[in-house]
Amino acid sequence: MRARIASAFVAFALLLGAAVAPAGSVTNPGVYTLAARQITTALSAEAQTAIADLDGATAVSIDVNFAYGSGGSTAVVVVQTSLDGGTTWRDIAYFSFGTATAVKYANVSGLTAKATGAYAALAADGVNDGLLGNQLRAVITTTGTYANTLVTVRASVR
Amino acid sequence: MSAYIDALDNALQKGEWLILRRKVGSSPNVQNVDVRVRAAVRPVKAEEVAGAISMTDSWAVISPTQINEAQWPGGQPPTGALPRVDPRVPRQSIDQIIRTSIDNRERAISYVKPPFIVDDEIVRIEFTFVG
Numbered sequence: 001m002r003a004r005i006a007s008a009f010v011a012f013a014l015l016l017g018a019a020v021a022p023a024g025s026v027t028n029p030g031v032y033t034l035a036a037r038q039i040t041t042a043l044s045a046e047a048q049t050a051i052a053d054l055d056g057a058t059a060v061s062i063d064v065n066f067a068y069g070s071g072g073s074t075a076v077v078v079v080q081t082s083l084d085g086g087t088t089w090r091d092i093a094y095f096s097f098g099t100a101t102a103v104k105y106a107n108v109s110g111l112t113a114k115a116t117g118a119y120a121a122l123a124a125d126g127v128n129d130g131l132l133g134n135q136l137r138a139v140i141t142t143t144g145t146y147a148n149t150l151v152t153v154r155a156s157v158r
Numbered sequence: 159m160s161a162y163i164d165a166l167d168n169a170l171q172k173g174e175w176l177i178l179r180r181k182v183g184s185s186p187n188v189q190n191v192d193v194r195v196r197a198a199v200r201p202v203k204a205e206e207v208a209g210a211i212s213m214t215d216s217w218a219v220i221s222p223t224q225i226n227e228a229q230w231p232g233g234q235p236p237t238g239a240l241p242r243v244d245p246r247v248p249r250q251s252i253d254q255i256i257r258t259s260i261d262n263r264e265r266a267i268s269y270v271k272p273p274f275i276v277d278d279e280i281v282r283i284e285f286t287f288v289g
Contacts, residue, residue, distance in 0.1 A: 033232025036182040036191050048233030067187035138233055150183035153233070 026056040026158060034062075034138040034153040039075060039146040050086055050137040054157050057132055059109045061156040066097040066104075069148025074098055076141045077153055078122060079108075083133035092131055094122035097151075108132060162274075162281040166221040173198040176218065177256040178248060179264065180231045193230035195220045199257070202286055210250070210268045215286045218255070222246065222273075222280045247273050248285050255287045265289045 035048045064077050075097040080089040093106045106127050113130025122128060138153040176197045182189050197220045207213050224230075225246050234245050247270065254264040265287045274282035 028227065030228065032229055033191050035233045035235075036189050036231070037235055038183050046235055048235055051229050051233060053229075065189065067183065067189070069187055148184055148187055150187040150189060152182070152189045 028053050029158045031154055031156045034136055034155050036152045039142050039149045039151055041145050043140050043142045046140050048138045050135045052135045055134045057157050058111050059158055061107045062093050063105045063154045064095045065152040066102050067150040068099060068101045071144060072099055072146030072149060073144030077151060078139045080137050080139060081131060081133040082135040086135055090119060090131055091122040091128055093127045094125055096125055160276055160279050160281050162276050163221055163223060166282055167223050170196040170198055170221060174259045177258060179254045191231045193225055193228045195224045211286050215268050215288055217286050219284045
């Protein structure tokens with residue numbers, strides 16, 4: 001009888017374990033659209049609504065597609081992350097564009113940095129590696145008036 | 159998650175997969191923002207034919223489950239003025255449907271009913287689409 005109870009308990013524990021994501025895995029892996037919008041008049045650090053519930057994310061590949069139409073001058077897409085539920089945002093990748101169609105990408109890992117580092121907002125193409133919270137958003141800044149120009153920011157979270 | 163959504167998700171297991179597509183931009187710079195949703199689809203009934211809905215349209219019901227999981231359609235620019243239209247709700251004459259079990263043709267959404275909301279949560283979305 002005791003053996004039966006024990007085996008039932010083990011079976012239940014295994015069932016429970018199978019239903020719970022293993023420790024260290026991202027809660028909602030997948031490809032998310034951080035922004036997909038046309039660019040017309042100048043934008044001053046326009047923050048798009050955030051993608052949330054990315055607990056456990058260890059890396060993110062970011063793809064920024066700047067489809068140029070005409071006009072405009074400069075466009076900057078900064079991808080940011082938050083570690084405090086969206087109160088404070090930190091730059092993790094910076095992508096700059098001008099008056100030509102271009103695709104830029106970056107990979108940011110939450111596992112790479114092993115040393116402390118002083119945070120600095122990004123001001124040129126590059127990444128702040130090793131900094132990854134459970135929310136992501138895109139911030140778009142443009143100068144000049146673009147026409148028929150589209151920016152799409154997608155993030156593969158894993 | 160709402161029990162209403164659970165019940166709908168269970169019922170939709172006997173349905174089919176659709177791709178709900180929102181196009182952004184204008185030609186030639188157009189991007190698709192897609193989400194794969196579980197749906198029940200049937201031809202419209204004669205008594206439903208009115209306004210933008212024609213006899214050759216199809217009626218579909220989807221649950222918000224896949225839309226919420228994908229956080230579709232993703233990051234949106236701030237609009238400022240309220241009330242803000244929930245971007246998760248399909249948009250008539252803007253969004254499109256692909257019935258992947260039949261073909262890869264884009265079918266325009268012809269009519270969207272106001273979503274069913276229980277306890278401030280969207281629990282059911284119904285719309286019609288062309289073809």
